[in-house]
Amino acid sequence: NAGVTQTPKFQVLKTGQSMTLQCAQDMNHEYMSWYRQDPGMGLRLIHYSVGAGITDQGEVPNGYNVSRSTTEDFPLRLLSAAPSQTSVYFCASSYSGGGWFYNEQFFGPGTRLTVL
Amino acid sequence: ELKVEQNPLFLSMQEGKNYTIYCNYSTTSDRLYWYRQDPGKSLESLFVLLSNGAVKQEGRLMASLDTKARLSTLHITAAVHDLSATYFCAGLIQGAQKLVFGQGTRLTINP
Numbered sequence: 755n756a757g758v759t760q761t762p763k764f765q766v767l768k769t770g771q772s773m774t775l776q777c778a779q780d781m782n783h784e785y786m787s788w789y790r791q792d793p794g795m796g797l798r799l800i801h802y803s804v805g806a807g808i809t810d811q812g813e814v815p816n817g818y819n820v821s822r823s824t825t826e827d828f829p830l831r832l833l834s835a836a837p838s839q840t841s842v843y844f845c846a847s848s849y850s851g852g853g854w855f856y857n858e859q860f861f862g863p864g865t866r867l868t869v870l
Numbered sequence: 871e872l873k874v875e876q877n878p879l880f881l882s883m884q885e886g887k888n889y890t891i892y893c894n895y896s897t898t899s900d901r902l903y904w905y906r907q908d909p910g911k912s913l914e915s916l917f918v919l920l921s922n923g924a925v926k927q928e929g930r931l932m933a934s935l936d937t938k939a940r941l942s943t944l945h946i947t948a949a950v951h952d953l954s955a956t957y958f959c960a961g962l963i964q965g966a967q968k969l970v971f972g973q974g975t976r977l978t979i980n981p
Binding site for chain 2: 799846848850
């Protein structure tokens with residue numbers, strides 16, 4: 755299993771440009787999420803999905819869009835990049851079957867984004 | 871709204887010493903997680919604590935959960951340099967699949 759993969763690893767954008775961060779997992783996990791990590795602030799949830807076709811907002815959703823057309827993929831779109839979106843972005847996935855479950859989240863390697 | 875606070879945020883200690891990282895959370899949480907992050911790397915799951923009084927140990931790390939006090943601790947025993955990293959706790963919002971992270975504790979263990 756490759757686990758959770760993210761591309762690209764690094765990206766530099768100019769203000770106003772758009773781009774998509776890719777995230778894929780091969781563990782058949784229903785739950786996927788996107789976080790951003792900024793110094794001194796821990797990780798903050800941007801958007802999450804509990805299954806294909808279902809997405810919802812997290813703590814800091816403004817400026818980002820997501821969709822979930824397959825179980826495996828959960829891309830994050832930056833609509834019009836701003837310097838405030840300079841951050842490290844992590845994608846995570848977890849199993850969330852019926853009954854008692856751990857919700858242990860497996861994180862991807864991250865994408866380091868700089869917006870000039 | 872669930873808030874998670876860790877302390878200390880920075881910790882420098884000598885090899886061989888013991889220390890504890892504290893994680894306080896503001897409202898009822900379904901469960902509590904501990905993660906480790908090495909510089910420039912992703913997060914690695916350490917522990918998942920499910921219920922009051924839960925205690926889990928892995929090597930020199932031991933995590934516990936007191937839901938009445940809304941407190942989790944990560945205890946380091948006889949620290950070694952390899953444990954230098956940033957440690958995060960995170961709470962799961964009750965009834966939702968949303969994790970709220972603490973700010974992280976940057977641990978440096980000096981030889």
